[in-house]
Amino acid sequence: MAGTWVFVEHRDGNVRKVTYEMISKAKTFGDEVSAVIFGKGIEGLAPEFAKYGADKVYVVEGDIFASYNTGAFVAQMAAMIKEYAPNAVLFAHTFNGRDFASRLAQKLEVGLATDVIDAEISAGKGLFTRAIYAGKALAKVEITTSPILATVRAGVFEVVESAGAGAVVKPAVAATEADVYQTIKSFEPTVSARPELTEADIVVSGGRGCKGPEGIKVVEQLADLLGAALGGSRAAIDSGWLGHELQVGQTGKVVNPTLYVACGISGAIQHLAGMSSSKFIAAINTDPEAPIFNVADFGVVGDLFKVIPLLCEELKK
Amino acid sequence: MKVLVCVKQTFDTEAKIELKDGKISDAGINLIINPYDEVAVEGAIQLKEKGIAKEVVVVSAGSDKAMDAIRTALAMGADRGILVKQDTAADEYQRAVALAAAIKDENPDLILAGHVAADDGSSQVPTRIAEILGLPHVNVITNIEIADGKAVCTSEADGGTQVTEVSIPAVISSQVSWNEPRYPSMKGIMQAKKKPVATIDAVAVEPKSKIVEFSLPPAKTAGVKIEEEPEVAATKLADWMKNTVKVEVK
Numbered sequence: 001m002a003g004t005w006v007f008v009e010h011r012d013g014n015v016r017k018v019t020y021e022m023i024s025k026a027k028t029f030g031d032e033v034s035a036v037i038f039g040k041g042i043e044g045l046a047p048e049f050a051k052y053g054a055d056k057v058y059v060v061e062g063d064i065f066a067s068y069n070t071g072a073f074v075a076q077m078a079a080m081i082k083e084y085a086p087n088a089v090l091f092a093h094t095f096n097g098r099d100f101a102s103r104l105a106q107k108l109e110v111g112l113a114t115d116v117i118d119a120e121i122s123a124g125k126g127l128f129t130r131a132i133y134a135g136k137a138l139a140k141v142e143i144t145t146s147p148i149l150a151t152v153r154a155g156v157f158e159v160v161e162s163a164g165a166g167a168v169v170k171p172a173v174a175a176t177e178a179d180v181y182q183t184i185k186s187f188e189p190t191v192s193a194r195p196e197l198t199e200a201d202i203v204v205s206g207g208r209g210c211k212g213p214e215g216i217k218v219v220e221q222l223a224d225l226l227g228a229a230l231g232g233s234r235a236a237i238d239s240g241w242l243g244h245e246l247q248v249g250q251t252g253k254v255v256n257p258t259l260y261v262a263c264g265i266s267g268a269i270q271h272l273a274g275m276s277s278s279k280f281i282a283a284i285n286t287d288p289e290a291p292i293f294n295v296a297d298f299g300v301v302g303d304l305f306k307v308i309p310l311l312c313e314e315l316k317k
Numbered sequence: 318m319k320v321l322v323c324v325k326q327t328f329d330t331e332a333k334i335e336l337k338d339g340k341i342s343d344a345g346i347n348l349i350i351n352p353y354d355e356v357a358v359e360g361a362i363q364l365k366e367k368g369i370a371k372e373v374v375v376v377s378a379g380s381d382k383a384m385d386a387i388r389t390a391l392a393m394g395a396d397r398g399i400l401v402k403q404d405t406a407a408d409e410y411q412r413a414v415a416l417a418a419a420i421k422d423e424n425p426d427l428i429l430a431g432h433v434a435a436d437d438g439s440s441q442v443p444t445r446i447a448e449i450l451g452l453p454h455v456n457v458i459t460n461i462e463i464a465d466g467k468a469v470c471t472s473e474a475d476g477g478t479q480v481t482e483v484s485i486p487a488v489i490s491s492q493v494s495w496n497e498p499r500y501p502s503m504k505g506i507m508q509a510k511k512k513p514v515a516t517i518d519a520v521a522v523e524p525k526s527k528i529v530e531f532s533l534p535p536a537k538t539a540g541v542k543i544e545e546e547p548e549v550a551a552t553k554l555a556d557w558m559k560n561t562v563k564v565e566v567k
Contacts, residue, residue, distance in 0.1 A: 095456070095474040133436055139528045140530040182455065182483050187479045244473070297540035297561075307550055315564075
């Protein structure tokens with residue numbers, strides 16, 4: 001068996017950190033680990049994966065792979081799986097990664113564990129931990145179909161450097177234009193100097209207590225001082241103060257940063273589900289009975305409009 | 318144009334999860350249409366109101382209880398329903414196979430579904446259905462324009478907004494921010510009772526994955542809670558951030 005493959009998540013050669021997290025985790029399985037990258041003009045990236053222990057790097061170059069499209073990527077990966085027979089293939093649980101893995105899993109008629117937060121893989125068997133009900137419960141999922149497929153949540157596994165051989169393998173290109181059934185008309189990056197919510201080390205979120213866009217501005221000041229991602233509770237999103245892509249909770253994103261700062265957020269169950277796994281939680285809320293204080297490591301009963309500006313001053317000292 | 322919407326019945330997102338005999342307990346839990354699917358139902362009804370869709374068919378795979386989810390969608394304005402009777406513990410592969418079989422018989426021009434279910438959070442079923450039916454798909458959409466046999470979809474992608482064009486029939490999965498689902502009117506609820514709902518059995522296939530254990534995450538315990546003058550509170554919080562969390566200020 002040709003070990004574990006980690007599919008590299010990148011846009012125009014900018015590799016997402018979750019790729020290195022997956023390679024680092026895959027190294028703990030004790031089997032060969034390979035990075036698999038599809039793209040255009042990306043061969044120079046191969047040594048990057050060796051730094052984290054990739055024994056091999058499968059590089060697939062071509063115009064058809066310049067940006068992600070499901071049809072061509074699935075056709076290429078299916079052909080490579082047939083040729084090289086990996087024991088397992090890991091994808092990032094992202095917009096593209098889960099799309100890719102789901103379509104591939106059905107094409108191969110195999111099982112798939114998505115958004116996994118823990119993984120143990122041995123020959124022919126994968127045991128994965130998944131957060132269900134947005135983290136209110138956990139499920140252990142066993143997959144014994146071949147190859148074992150999973151998508152991995154960003155930010156849960158540590159990146160560990162370890163030198164690997166990184167031998168470059170160039171598989172034959174199997175995908176053709178006939179495999180493509182989606183036309184990507186445009187991609188507009190969100191203009192934000194802040195880190196992405198699900199990958200950020202610190203998340204600062206605002207809720208109903210912000211009372212309006214002015215309150216969100218106060219929360220933003222703290223976020224920027226800490227180099228944090230900005231998030232919001234459903235109340236802040238539904239009021240139109242923040243876009244839905246910034247919602248933390250059961251119908252939004254699940255985050256697990258080192259520090260989560262909840263500002264003016266009461267802590268409804270569906271919000272707690274999205275942030276309770278954060279390493280440290282701080283909360284600022286005027287209501288001493290707010291449920292957010294039941295999960296906060298450090299709670300301040302107070303007005304965010306008064307506390308946050310003073311907090312920013314103190315942090316700058 | 319015929320639009321088919323897949324809906325799953327899920328626990329209310331405000332529900333507290335408890336285990337009973339090693340399984341997730343549904344005792345006393347309010348059941349709803351998965352919020353992402355509810356948005357897909359609303360999207361389909363709006364296509365009908367715009368004159369683009371002629372008929373909206375709702376299909377759900379689940380137990381007899383899922384009939385409530387179908388009736389709710391009918392009360393919102395869908396025309397008829399199909400209940401595919403299936404064990405609620407079915408895996409994503411089994412559900413996709415069961416739904417795809419029902420969809421194939423209907424031969425719709427557009428298949429809508431939520432991009433993820435609020436319970437299992439798998440995000441697999443719509444894409445699996447597309448593969449089974451050999452149709453294009455687009456996920457996590459916040460807008461759709463249909464013209465000339467094509468669907469132009471705007472998606473909430475990671476780090477940006479993507480616009481994707483596919484030919485129809487296609488499977489399109491929705492993000493919750495696509496629209497604001499309507500509440501069924503009293504008239505809608507009365508009409509829904511008379512709308513036809515067919516019941517069929519799921520295609521029997523073996524699962525491809527197995528849940529071997531359910532558990533609850535370790536309960537988070539409350540730490541320090543201070544109620545002091547803002548100046549004092551801010552100083553203490555800053556000290557905690559610097560010394561315990563070890564944050565770095567930019």
